[in-house]
Amino acid sequence: MRALPATVLAVCGLIASACGGTGTGGAAAGQAAPATEAGQAAATAPTKEAAAKEAPAKDAPPKAKPLEGKVVVIDPGHNGGNYRAPKAINRKVNVLTQMKACDTTGTSTNDGYSEAAFTWDVSKRLTKILENRGAAVKLTRTSNNGVGPCITERAAIGNKAKADAAISVHADGSAPGNRGFHVIMPKKINGPVDKVVGASGKLGVAVRDAFRKGTGLPYSTYIGRKALDYRSDLGGLNLSTVPKIFVECGNMRNATEAAKFRDPKFRQKIAVALANGLQHYLQS
Numbered sequence: 001m002r003a004l005p006a007t008v009l010a011v012c013g014l015i016a017s018a019c020g021g022t023g024t025g026g027a028a029a030g031q032a033a034p035a036t037e038a039g040q041a042a043a044t045a046p047t048k049e050a051a052a053k054e055a056p057a058k059d060a061p062p063k064a065k066p067l068e069g070k071v072v073v074i075d076p077g078h079n080g081g082n083y084r085a086p087k088a089i090n091r092k093v094n095v096l097t098q099m100k101a102c103d104t105t106g107t108s109t110n111d112g113y114s115e116a117a118f119t120w121d122v123s124k125r126l127t128k129i130l131e132n133r134g135a136a137v138k139l140t141r142t143s144n145n146g147v148g149p150c151i152t153e154r155a156a157i158g159n160k161a162k163a164d165a166a167i168s169v170h171a172d173g174s175a176p177g178n179r180g181f182h183v184i185m186p187k188k189i190n191g192p193v194d195k196v197v198g199a200s201g202k203l204g205v206a207v208r209d210a211f212r213k214g215t216g217l218p219y220s221t222y223i224g225r226k227a228l229d230y231r232s233d234l235g236g237l238n239l240s241t242v243p244k245i246f247v248e249c250g251n252m253r254n255a256t257e258a259a260k261f262r263d264p265k266f267r268q269k270i271a272v273a274l275a276n277g278l279q280h281y282l283q284s
């Protein structure tokens with residue numbers, strides 16, 4: 001979640017609407033596919049005898065899915081277009097404990113795989129898994145070529161959705177020798193987040209345990225205790241009124257972890273682990 005050097009960025013002047021970016025196209029495209037699949041199934045199924053024989057089974061009441069009725073907001077950290085809009089993303093916003101940049105570019109592997117692309121891919125995978133388990137999922141951005149939204153808006157999306165759990169997906173950019181993942185949870189700040197600090201702590205431990213088990217990545221060697229860290233400087237946490245955590249999936253500047261993050265199979269492993277942690281919390 002660390003930003004590129006300040007020299008890359010400039011001071012802001014753009015209006016807030018620039019933070020909306022080019023987001024909506026992705027959502028429309030994403031929604032189109034399932035509709036098409038459903039349409040094909042409806043058109044072909046009645047003509048096949050086999051399908052007709054199976055029909056009663058399909059009409060049987062569906063098994064209740066484990067996350068039916070739960071709302072999860074996933075916040076894929078940063079955005080692929082942020083580097084193009086330094087003025088918009090450097091605009092200072094109030095995160096209650098301080099003024100902070102609206103968003104940052106995020107980090108990348110040494111060979112140029114960006115954190116924004118990584119968090120977007122993992123978040124899409126996580127969305128699919130949670131939806132298959134019955135949850136209603138909302139993302140804070142709908143593509144990886146837009147700008148923002150600001151951290152204040154990312155928190156507001158979770159609040160507005162009245163999410164049962166919210167998770168902000170990131171990867172760190174630390175010294176090359178540093179290893180491992182960590183989870184960041186909110187602290188009491190004498191603000192609206194205080195009432196969900198306890199629940200966020202439980203969510204954090206559930207995701208920490210599932211992430212360790214599912215990915216095999218070590219606890220962070222350089223932040224927190226047993227991969228648990230508590231902060232009061234993150235807008236995405238300070239401004240949340242629903243249980244929320246950040247996960248830093250590992251260190252993109254470490255060669256071992258960078259290679260794993262580039263592998264789609266490993267990203268799927270991360271997404272399944274995150275889903276398992278969220279589910280454990282949501283069913284507890």
Ligand SMILES: [Zn+2]
Nearest residue numbers: 001002077170
């Ligand atoms: Zn980040």
